[in-house]
Amino acid sequence: MLPDYKRPFEQKDYRGHFIWTKQLCKKLGVNSFYHACHQEELEEILNTGELNLRSKWGIELPIGSWQAPGVWVGLNDYYNNHYGPFRIKFRLEELIGKSFIAFRRSGDKSRYFFVQYEAQIPIFIKNGSQQMLNKITPKSYFEELDGVYCLKTDAVYDIILTNPISIHRAVIEPVTHQNKCIPQKCLGQTTKVQARxxxxxxxxxxxxxxxxxxxxxxxxxxxxxxxxxxxxxxxxxxxx
CATH class of the missing domain: 1.20.5 (Single alpha-helices involved in coiled-coils or other helix-helix interfaces)
Structure with missing residues (x-):
């Protein structure tokens, strides 16, 4: 079986739909989201001025599998990651107004996936609901502490954007790239000093x-x- 981050999303993973709001940004205990990449990818991003859709995400529908372009980012800090030695840090408010569908998986880790989906067309039905969209609040996917939504311990929060996003206000930093390179762009084992x-x-x-x-x-x-x-x-x- 493919790992959680590679398998197409299925009906059993589906949780519902929500819009990223200013209120959510204020409540979250983090103020940024991140993307990690390699040198060639970073140079292309700098050349275009935006984080483009250079990946795929998939979904299992009754009529079969379907794939679409996207780019993976996340709420976890990516300091020591398996995706690349360069970290692009975006302000959380860049997500305000965007619509997402939420998926959840529990394997070796609890994983939450928020996939940007702007079409107001339902792709799954939740618990037999006949609503056009099963609207949810993402509050339940975080631990609330003194009114702040914190990332759950050891949980992974992936966000898949389906529209390019400008890097005009982004911060680019060197990070440690672990010895397993998931996109198989290198052999890994890049230290922060080497990346800098x-x-x-x-x-x-x-x-x-x-x-x-x-x-x-x-x-x-x-x-x-x-x-x-x-x-x-x-x-x-x-x-x-």
């Missing part, structure tokens, strides 16, 4: 690209024509 070295080089290239493409640099060269084509060292400021 690579990320600094990626960031330098990205900075050069942004400078070359900016209106500022065109004006600068017109003002100082002798600088055209020359290398220039730039010392970046420290942010308060």
């Amino acid at each position: 070295r690579t990320l600094i080089e990626i960031a330098k290239n990205e900075l050069n690209d942004r400078i070359r493409e900016s209106v500022f640099i065109e004006r600068f060269i017109k003002q100082f024509p002798d600088m055209e084509g020359r290398k220039a060292e730039i010392e970046l400021p420290e942010l308060d």
Whole structure:
């Protein structure tokens, strides 16, 4: 049998439908969601300016299996992960207003899957309900502590987005990539220190690209024509 994160979703996994709200963002004990990737994938993401739909998710319907494009992110912090040495950190409010269908599985770990699904068309019926959509509150999927919804211990919270999401406000950081690479892009075993070295080089290239493409640099060269084509060292400021 395929692991939980690879198997198509089935009727027995289905829990219902909900919309991500400002209230949910305020209640959750986390304020970010994450995506982990490898160098080639990160460079493509930087080139397009968005986290694109480079994965698949599947569902088992009465008429057969169905697959659709998506991209996997999650509420777990991905500090030590099996997906890649670069972590993209998004603000939780990026999810506000998006519609999700919830699935739950309990295998070696409790896993919760929130799949973005904007069509108001039911794909499953819950407990014989004839409602168009079985509306739920995600509160039951978290542990409530002093009014805050916390991630359950050892639980995995996967979110599958079915629309690309901008990285304009995202933060990109190096993390440890464990020895098992689930997407089979590498042999794993990348330390945070190794990832940081690579990320600094990626960031330098990205900075050069942004400078070359900016209106500022065109004006600068017109003002100082002798600088055209020359290398220039730039010392970046420290942010308060």
